[in-house]
Amino acid sequence: MTMTPIGRGDADGLPRASESCPGCGRSDAVSLPIPGERSMLSDGRIVARPLDKLRCPGCGLIRHRHPPDAAEISAIYSGAYGLPALTGTGEQFRGKAYASAILDALGKPAPDLRILDVGCGSGAMLRALSERPEAGSFQLTGIDPALPAALAQADGRLTLLRGFPDSALAGHGRFDVVISINTIEHTSDPPAFLSTLKALMAPEGVAIVVCPTTEFANDELLFFDHFWSISPAAMAGFAASAGLRLISRAGLAAPLAGFQLFRFSGEKSASAIAGEQPSSDAIAYLTAWKELDVFLERQIAEVNKPAQAFGAGQMAALLRAYAPRTFARLKRFLLDHPEEAWPVGPAVRYDGQNTLDGCVTLVAVHPSAQDVVAARIRGDGGMAVTLPSTIQH
Numbered sequence: 001m002t003m004t005p006i007g008r009g010d011a012d013g014l015p016r017a018s019e020s021c022p023g024c025g026r027s028d029a030v031s032l033p034i035p036g037e038r039s040m041l042s043d044g045r046i047v048a049r050p051l052d053k054l055r056c057p058g059c060g061l062i063r064h065r066h067p068p069d070a071a072e073i074s075a076i077y078s079g080a081y082g083l084p085a086l087t088g089t090g091e092q093f094r095g096k097a098y099a100s101a102i103l104d105a106l107g108k109p110a111p112d113l114r115i116l117d118v119g120c121g122s123g124a125m126l127r128a129l130s131e132r133p134e135a136g137s138f139q140l141t142g143i144d145p146a147l148p149a150a151l152a153q154a155d156g157r158l159t160l161l162r163g164f165p166d167s168a169l170a171g172h173g174r175f176d177v178v179i180s181i182n183t184i185e186h187t188s189d190p191p192a193f194l195s196t197l198k199a200l201m202a203p204e205g206v207a208i209v210v211c212p213t214t215e216f217a218n219d220e221l222l223f224f225d226h227f228w229s230i231s232p233a234a235m236a237g238f239a240a241s242a243g244l245r246l247i248s249r250a251g252l253a254a255p256l257a258g259f260q261l262f263r264f265s266g267e268k269s270a271s272a273i274a275g276e277q278p279s280s281d282a283i284a285y286l287t288a289w290k291e292l293d294v295f296l297e298r299q300i301a302e303v304n305k306p307a308q309a310f311g312a313g314q315m316a317a318l319l320r321a322y323a324p325r326t327f328a329r330l331k332r333f334l335l336d337h338p339e340e341a342w343p344v345g346p347a348v349r350y351d352g353q354n355t356l357d358g359c360v361t362l363v364a365v366h367p368s369a370q371d372v373v374a375a376r377i378r379g380d381g382g383m384a385v386t387l388p389s390t391i392q393h
């Protein structure tokens with residue numbers, strides 16, 4: 001992973017977002033708190049400009065004040081892009097969870113369905129689907145411009161292609177089910193992306209789109225490469241622009257809590273989703289991140305001992321981006337599996353008291369696991385510092 005900051009250091013001359021909300025057309029967007037001088041991509045890379053997002057009070061859509069231009073988007077999705085966890089057991093686990101969510105969304109599916117996954121990543125979800133007996137008759141195709149060459153395959157029921165749909169799928173016909181998981185929020189034009197999905201759907205086909213939820217503010221707000229946080233009302237607006245009908249929306253259960261699933265048909269009638277009042281806790285959430293460095297530094301300073309962290313994944317990378325003074329105090333990172341550490345600093349295998357003595361340990365794991373990890377550290381005789389309770393997701 002490169003550590004070269006991308007993006008530009010100041011906002012002068014950056015393109016500004018359109019005045020009117022692309023979800024609902026309103027032009028009275030509210031500025032969200034800016035949690036620091038720089039921001040972060042979801043793979044941990046630093047972006048050398050602040051996270052400066054707007055929230056539409058009408059539909060709840062959150063977008064950049066200064067959308068990235070073509071050169072910045074190209075830098076984000078160049079060869080350096082890729083979540084470090086794209087292989088291994090975590091990826092397989094997520095693939096199985098998404099396969100279950102897709103089967104749930106399909107209800108009682110007809111046999112011989114032709115299924116396409118646009119932005120399939122490593123193909124883990126399709127591979128998991130291919131192993132499910134309910135999907136035994138399905139023809140499965142995945143496409144992703146970043147599919148590792150070694151994972152491309154075209155045999156039996158599973159085809160994985162590297163490329164973009166408009167070129168690489170020529171001759172493949174249309175699909176009964178077009179799926180896209182955690183991709184639309186990375187696109188520069190969501191209605192155009194939905195139009196692409198529609199063009200790939202058979203006349204009676206359905207589209208299934210998964211993206212981060214907006215029911216509660218969560219860490220996805222902090223990723224610069226999430227160009228949009230898409231509320232149900234905003235998704236209904238995007239669908240109307242693309243000539244799709246939004247049929248249903250559901251929040252996903254653990255282990256996929258924090259994500260939502262939308263189903264669309266190709267009919268042109270009005271969406272079945274009414275504009276519900278979206279959550280507005282993004283302001284409180286980003287304020288907590290803006291104040292995080294002061295909050296954590298004060299607690300670590302009070303203890304007056306060398307500081308280290310438990311965890312070296314996405315949360316540690318978020319602390320590097322948004323709590324840089326606290327991060328600079330961390331001399332090493334404890335993990336149960338140091339071989340899975342992101343490149344944030346020296347990684348050491350956690351060994352209870354032996355690795356806790358004489359230090360204060362910052363709990364640098366996802367908010368949902370903070371309490372469990374803090375209890376473990378204290379149970380092993382260590383001192384733990386946790387995130388504030390205002391950061392719950």
Ligand SMILES: [Zn+2]
Binds near residue numbers: 022058060
């Ligand atoms: Zn709006």
